[in-house]
Structures are given as C-alpha cells and as structure tokens.
Amino acid sequence: MIKYGRLLGTVGAAALAVVGASPAFASGTAAGTVITNTVTVNYQVGGVNQTATGASNSFAVDRKVNMTVAEVGTTTTQVSPGQLAAVTTFTVTNNSNATLDFALAAAQQTGGAGAHSNTDTFDATNVKIYVDTNGNGTYDVGTDLEVAYLDELAADASKTVFVVADMPLGLATNDVAAVTLTATGREGGGTGSQGAALSETNTGITNEIDPNEVDTVFADAAGATDGAGDGAHSAKDDWTVLAAALSVTKLSKVVSDPVNGTSNPKAIPGATIEYCIVVANAAGSATASSVAISDPLPATVTYDGGGVFVDGSVTSGACNTDGSNTGSHAAGVVSGTISSVTAGETKTLRFRATIN
C-alpha cells in the first residue's frame, strides 16, 4: 500500500471537471506518462461538511517496444534474368508507445522456403535498402534514399521500405530469390543518427515519477526469421524469375537447281537453297523481344539478294513463305531482328542462297 499525501480543505470544481479520455492510439499511452490516482471524499461530521483528497503514489507508463514489418501485397515480384534494380516493397510500422529508430537489414537465404509457397534457389546481387522518401509508395530512383535505419519513427507511424537488388544472368523461369527484411528497434531521440541498441530493463523502481526512468519492455511478435519479444520483427518477400526459353533451329531445303529446275531439285552447284531459322519460345515463358539473329554464311554459298524475311511463321514444322523483308545482308552475314516472340510462339527468319 502507498500512503496518500493528504490535502486538506475544499477542492475546487476544477478537479472534478477533468473530462476525458485520452486519444486511443493503437500503440497506447506514451511512455513516460505519469499515472496518479486521486480521490476526493466529501462527508459530514456532526452535520458539518468536510472534504479531503488523497492520491496514490505516481508511476510512469513504461516503454513498450513493438513493431511490424510486412510485405506489401501478397505476390512474388516477377523479374527477368539480368534485371537491374528489381524492387520488393515492405512497410515498417512502429507500434511502440515511443518514438524509436529502426535498424534495417536485408538477408538472403540459401535454399529453404520463400514467402509464397516457393523455394529459394539463387541469390540476388547488390542488395540495397531504400526508404520511400517522397511517401508515394513507389520506388523512385534518385529520389528515394538508401538507408541503413529509419530515423525517428513516431508511435503508430509507418514507413514504406524498398529492398532493391540486381538479378544475375542465366536464370530459368521459376527460380526464386527470397529476401527477409528485419527492423530492429533502436533508441530514438537523436535526429540524423542511429540510436543505441535497446535492451529490456526492469529497474524495479516502484515510484517511477521521473519520465526518464521508464523501463523498456519488448512486446513484438515473432517474425519470419526472428522470435517474439526480441525487439525486432521481420518479413519475407521474394523475386521469381520469368525467363524467355528460346530454342533455335535452322532448316534448309533445295528450291531449284540448274538441271532439274524446281522438280526434285538437287544440291548441286548453282542450286538455290532456302534457309529458315526458326525461333520458338516455350509455353509459360516470358515474351522475348528484339530477338536479333545473325547468320554468317559459309564460303560455299552466296546470298541471292532475294530478301531476308523476318517474323514469318511455321506450319507443321515447315516454314511458310511469309514475313516482311526487313532483314539485311552485308559481307556474307545475314541478319534480322524479330520484334517479339511470346510464350508458345514460333517465328522465323528466312532467306535464299546459291551454292557456289
């Protein structure tokens, strides 16, 4: 029991006019807020009105450290092999009843479950953490700043954080790179510098009337890779590769020869050969665009000048005589660019040459 300090005499109406409930923040009453329970008693002795007040000893609300790291969205981030600055987005929310700094760390993993019922198979490179400086929720190169910590995040405040990385070349569709963002609470109070590490305290001071004497309690839940009550929280997201899977086949047929004409022609000197380069993209792959083809001709044949037809089609394994004459020939090399090959699509580059 704590002894009341007794105040004698009449208590003004002002003491009773304390209306109100403090605003209901999710994070609760600010750390350091002093709670004092004061009672007023009115009574009569021998018909004479008497008043007394008494207050329990005060104590300060302690600091509850709690934060949430969450992936933005519920799907993986689709990337291409060799893609630079692929972005995954997280939010970091300060659920503490005090302003804190939050150290940020992005960790990759070797194998193991990703964030979306998938399995990690590769590591991204050049992993960096950026904060959404302009607050628009989208990563803006040059505007959103690279950070190692969130500075002075107020109670209930939230920041969007981007983990940005480069994808290696040579990846196949459905390769996955999982990344975990961990935010660890640090002392707030110093703008522009990361505060000291936090630790749980229990000073055992019952009479905590000095707001600076607050204890620290870790109230965070377990995250993707961290435990409950460790002053940190983490969430996982991943990049999933969608690559183009191109296969290239070169077909040739003899169109005519000087002896037989077009009737059962033979590959004899002077015969005309049609070459058809077939580019196929496997079903479920990414669209390949600007597929550049270059075919150095052997010395035994000469381009016939009849045109290099690009974007042609294939029927039953045979090249059709279609496409547009947009390719070129120079110094014994035939080249052309197919604008795009979508998943499951087949396109051709077709030209004719003469056997020397």
Add this chain to the structure above:
Amino acid sequence: MKKFVIAAASALFATIAAPAAMANGAQPVELQGGVKVDKLVVENGKEKHVYSDPKVVVPGDKLVFTTTYSNTGAEPVRNFVVTNPLPAAVALAPEGAEKQDVSVDGGKSWGKLGMLKVSDAAGQRSAQASDVTHVRWVLPLLAPGARGAVTYNAIVR
C-alpha cells in the same frame, strides 16, 4: 471478480480515535491509496491473478486501484462520498464495470454504465467502460473505527 468492500465496520478500533482531532484541524477520516498490476498467469493449466507493484507497466496492462478509508474519529461520519476521477491514461476495465456508480461526463451526472449515453460523431450511443471519466462510491455512514476499501479495475490505454 473484484469485491467492493463498501463498509467493513469494526467497533474494535473505535478506542484509537482521538476526540480532539477536529479541534486541531485534523480530519477524522484516514485514506490510503494503492495500485497493483494485475497479471493473469497460467500455472498448471489454471489461470491465476498475480498482483504486483507497478514496476513495469505498459499499455494494455491491467491495474487495480484501491482506496482504503477508516474513520479514526469519535464521531460518526455521514454521507461519505468517494469521488475518483480516472487518470487520463487509464480506462475502466469492462469486467465489473456495470456494477459501478460511474460518470461519463466529467462527474456532472452519475449512474450505472448501462443507463448512460454518450454522444460522438455518429450520434448518441450507449456508454462503454472506456467512456467512463469518474467512478464514485457513496456510503451513508461510517461509524467511529469503521474501515473499508473501494476498488476499481482499469486498463492502461
């Protein structure tokens, strides 16, 4: 459930009272305030309330505020009213709140929680425990030597 000991009178303590107390300006009523943190601990599968000093208190914690009183005078004390504004940082706990004599308007009007209304942006609605601004206890008579305690449960906002 907390018990509200309104008037646990005991004549045994009447002899302690000093008759001259009033003449000295001292009051015949002695008050003591206390606060404990109420933690629900599960032990061997059973829930158990553990009350401890408020060494570490964070939002969401449950508190029990107690005021004990005793009439140390020789005269009977009548119309003994204990008015307790809730500290701004706590809300009345819902458990047992309906039995309490409360105010939701800063002590202007009083009643049981279920009968009080509050106005908010959406219009009038029934008052909830978190709307309570004051709790009050009214005791018609404290005999000399009578002592007791009043208690309310709160949650740190």
